[in-house]
Amino acid sequence: MRLSAPLALLLTLAAPANAHEIGAWAGGSAAPAERSEVAVAAIDDKAYVIGDYNGATELLIFDLAAETWSKGASFPYPVHHAMAAGFEGRIYVFGGYTNGWNAVGNSFAYDPKTDAWSPRASLPTARAAGGAALVGDRIHVVGGSVTGRGNTPAHEIYDPATDSWTKAAPLPTPRDHLAVQAVDGRIVAAGGRVDGDPGRNLDATQIYDPKTGAWTEAAPLPTARSGSASAVLDREVYVIGGESREKAFGTVEAFDLPRNLWRALASLPTPRHGFGAVSYNGRIYTLVGSPQPGGDKSGTVEVFKP
Template identity: 30%
Template structure:
């Protein structure tokens, strides 16, 4: 039965009087990554989004003008949909209603990519693209973290001028119903190339870097300028704070998911030549980090999906900088 391990977890909580940490530690320690032998056509890409909509996984954007690829976890197969209207890369897509929203994105070639002037909207059920509302000129940036909370889309941090300058700690909200854009309190640290995630009533900024860092003899010095601090915005208190414990292996452009009382942060790029394969686990209840089983292939520049108790990660780059993967991995119980 699907999710049987989660049903057992909930039963163990009731019987043991709420010993959540021990039960979930044992559960996650049994998880392993394996490559899925998928069928169908998929376009290799990186700096793309990977998001779930009604039980299917959408691989969208990335450098170049790519088709939308749709993965069905029931059949382990890929399907090809329409191409994006332009290059759309360096963004975190979110699902709102019957659409996938793309904001906080860049277009064009390295290193002078430009932030998109408009929000773009993709409708999975009709395979159609729509040019959405204009983003205020002074709030446009790419490589930002984007989430949905209580009917609004929130965008945090990012970089204004491609891979050259303008890394920031901006924080904004957009209401798709009214079109209202609101400037909010800045985050404690500047960062770009990172995923944001909401758990309960808190937004977590994990990973990323300061891509504005360059030296006369080393333009790519930004690869080493990762941001280890974890910034958290409490929507109820409307305040930011920084967790006492930092990300153990700081990287940029990793993927993050929530599972139980944990946030998993996977992959990314940084000092080494290859993309990282670490699966780093934050216990939200204690603020402590641990390391879980590593990915089969290190990758950066793509998202991650938690679907029915399994974690999926597809595409991305295996190297620091460029390179395109077509593979998809799943993180699940060792015997599944």
């Protein structure tokens, strides 16, 4: 079933943001190394930064309570545009690009107790620049690009308990560099781009309900963009930053799933793309990323306070 937003709502979403911005940003403790096109996930009060467009493999670990950094065991090989999620004390990493733009299906788990990576069952569709989100005890890997940067609508579900995969309903609008988050037991997929081209950014927002096994349309992302960071705070999905061919975005917009409504918030002080975000203790932490379109990098950390 496809849901169409009322005309009045669409007109509201298209209107410029109010001059008074909601929320505030503050600087955080910079990362010990500059990175971009990373995967970021959190468990047990720590955020993990995996991969790098420029080939760095060392794991960066950010203690969210102490706001301090440390390093962990290097990922098995250089990777960028991988997808990651945390579950029950482990970080799971899926796919990504290696050797330039070769999409792989490799999966790995990191155990902080042993500071070691171990292989897991391969992602059925080798891809990169998609999204991963935890719903219940399973991780959904959605969308992305295959080797050559063409899009795939693949939607596959990983069960950590059995180290196995199942296929689910494909993403209705295939795209990469999209924001994927879980809220209220459903998955929100917002924004992204066509075939790796930041000049072809999308405003699509689509919702997957595991109970029905179907996707539905939702109110479009007000600012079409890709390469954004995203996080869930107070049951809203925040889409932060991103890029086009011409610039990096500082735009921050949050989606209220029950109301099918987007709202604008205070802009990211350092516009970036290719970075990650996690929520912790009522705040959103944005980690590393590129302040320029393309392959730049930074160690920037900025924190959003609602």
